[in-house]
Amino acid sequence: MFPNVLTTPAALHRAEKEWPDGVAVVDDQWGHRVSLTWPELADQVRRFAAGLISLGVQHGDRVAVWAPNSFHWPVAALGVQYAGAVLIPLNTRYTVSEASDIVDRAGARVVVVSGAFAGINRLAEVLGSSIPQGRTVVSVPLDDAAEADGVLTWDALMATATDELIAQARERADAVAEDDLSDILFTSGTTGAPKGVMAEHRQTIHGSHAWGANGRLSGTDRYLMVNPYFHTFGYKAGILPCLLFGTAMVPLAVYSPSVSMEVVAKERITVFPGAPTIFQTILDDPKRTEHDLSSLRLIVTGATIVPVVLIERLQSDLGVETVVTAYGQTETSGFITTCRPDDDAVTVATTCGRAFDGMEVKLSEQGEVLTRGLMVMRGYLDNPRATAETIDADGWLHTGDIGTLDERGNLTITDRLKDMYICGGFNVYPAEVEQLLSRFPDVTEAAVIGIPDDRLGEVGKAFVTVKPGADVSPDAVIAFAKEHLANFKVPRVVEIIDALPRNASGKILKREMR
Template sequence: MDDVVSPGGILRHAAARYNDKVALVTAARTMTYGELDTESDRVAAALNARGVRPGQPVSLYAQNRWEWVVAYHGALRAGAVVNPVNVMLTPEELAFVLRDCDAAAVFTSSAQAAEVLALTRDLPQPDGPGITVVAFDESPEGAVGFAELLADDGPVPAFAPDPAAPCTIGYTSGTTGHPKGAVQSHRAVLLNCALTATMHGRTSADVVVTALPAPHVYGNVAINGTFLAGGTVVLMERFAAAEALRLIGEHSATMFEGVPAMYAMMLADPALATADLSSLTRCTVGGQTIPLSTIERWQSRSGAPLIELWGMTEIAGLGTTHALHAPPVPGSIGVSLPGVEVRVADLDDVTRDAPRGEPGELMVRGPIVMLGYHGNPRATAETIEPDGWLHTGDIASMTDTGHVFIVDRRKDMIITGGYNVYPAEIERVLAAHPAVAMVAAGPVPDPVKGELACAYVVLAPGAHTTEEELLAFAGRSLAAYKRPRAVLFVDDLPKTSTGKIMRRELIKRYER
């Protein structure tokens, strides 16, 4: 990797070694490393010809597809700062992101292009001709067709990035107001891909099936970490359990990468009975805490270890995981990536470490930490301490071996009668019940105790149980104050674009 200094060099590096090898498989197209490299060059040349200059943000707003991957690498080669946008954002939210980062161009699908064009006309562009909108499919009037960019045979800009300069701006979910743009350096993004690939033992022999959204840092590391090693990515447009199981068998996949809900859904799908998972050598899971029972069931069915990990937008991907050949520590998110520091801080005094084994806030320091929030020095100062430690907002504990166990998100904590109850504890217990396919826990208001815990349960196909039975089941493992006070049976759980369960949406969607 000595000739790769930024994520924009990953494909060039891989194409020099594996030019004719299949790099990317999607439902629409299969591409070699040579083809990805060539078409990324054409996008870079076309952006340069249309006035996009080094340092200007280029937004990508679409579902997983081969064009998204080409646009990402093409924008980086043009010297642009990539702004990967969650496809679930509303037009109003997208307008805020484009305005906040001063995007010079937006890549999107034809289905969204007209809406994107309409909102970009109202955005101020004092320093340029306006935002260029590129449509991946048919382009409406006013937009540029992606095929037109690929026809460009102009010179590729000679861009040599400073490793410490901005590479991407990834916006947070904005659950407490407007989203914040975490600015990542070229070094941070590249290191995260490289260190993750190393910890998970990726090689050119790997075939990775994933439906993780490319705009998300976990998805980006899964894709580009595999490219860095010369492996093959089988990229789903969106997750569907039966299709994921089919693709694993069809492509003799060595890895599947996803979030807990994906594994729960595959385990509950009737297609699992005949699925061929024999090629899997390891899988990864992150994004949320996962019940041990789900890990055990997947490992038993697949025969492959399920490697837990933890990360966030503000660190360009992973911060902790397990080394492939290290002894397993079930339930732990692993240890810090090489060259990265993690600690568990006292909840009342961030300058002190919490005692070993006691819960505190997980904090991270090192070269993968963001440069800051774009245009928001106040939020940056609130998140990154003067000595470089980043607040994660996760409650965790640490063992003497440096293994970290996530307790829960600090903001998801349920406070009932003065006691702290963590939804993940309830979810881990109820997920072990044979009738439960998926479960999430959240608060419901109570006039006496302030909040009570409620469990929202999706039953496994053909399974039957009652609220009373599940409450009794939880009572065998949980202290009285931690037990859910109600169970609601639902058809599905609200999820983000990555498949993570949105606990805070539960009370809004399902009323007793």
């Protein structure tokens, strides 16, 4: 089954006609409750798009969004695309220097940013950086810090939406083609430099539709969104499947077991995707039985190893009918393989399932997982060489992962060709971290690996060598990393050694470190 619309504006038009009374989003955060039907959401999206047009945003321009999960995010994201522009999601854990680099490389004309969140005032950081130079900064009103000199507030932007501009926005929306870019998500590459993954509307919509169809989403579902919207799990496996199937979005900016369970009970949540650690904390919470979680019917997890006992407990202790796992990469909009709702617990826990509809999977002679199909990206932004190295002449995307396929086509990832590890559900690419650590005074070389962690799955451990006679403190190296890297990239352990292990050709042997 394939979607009958292939752009997000077309999907929004369909949603407001198909579910005129259906709830699109419920946001009960920040001290006030917002509930929008699909026509009301569409109206907000059109007004946002009209506001962007008033700022001079043209078809194909880029707009960055740096904000936590709230109803503003889908309005902004869909509004960007409704105006014919390209969405640039920014990780809320980025430092301002990381965000500035991506904003510059993407050529974003507008940056939508929140104020205080998780103890950091992002808006103040942006205003103190080079980001506003030649750009418009739009503030998301999550708190009192949304107003500042040199900032266009959310309400002020929406107020610029005249009837004439809204009519222009509709024209822009109708002109969006399925092969136009929908978004550019940045993911660190093995060279250490972030790479922008360019996805077209049709690639994004095909993936989101396949995900929603596999989960059997419908207009009666209510989806708790703890996965961050800047990530494919929150955006392309969250916002967009809801748009395509009429499912109500319930965003949550900060995860905690107690708050999540309260929301599940209050909002009668039926769909709850997240990393395995989320569900482990809920299952182990001593107050779990005080909350009515009986409405849950679907849990989707993955991004790391999933214990079989976790799948079994979700079904037995929580009474969840369907638990599935999946596998994907940003280069495929997050969609390569998935378990099916009727798979048994062992299959769900020990494999990544079979190829999504519209995708193919095979193994190379070296055992590398290759995939091609409807969800594979257009390529990397301004990097044709990396694109050619990743997608071969026959259209197969080389994932860099090693795996096996069973007789039913279920994929199991056994190793990584790349050194990437997963910390708390986020990919960490050691080369990026190593480059930074090598800039610390008196450090001569650095090598980073992932080591097991009970809470986060894996965390970073850095091995560094220093200049003869130098006095380098591991704590100081970690503090330096915290200044320049998102928290999930910061090594938890730094070990100073005399020399890094190498092979005969001089290549560092990380397997010996492990």
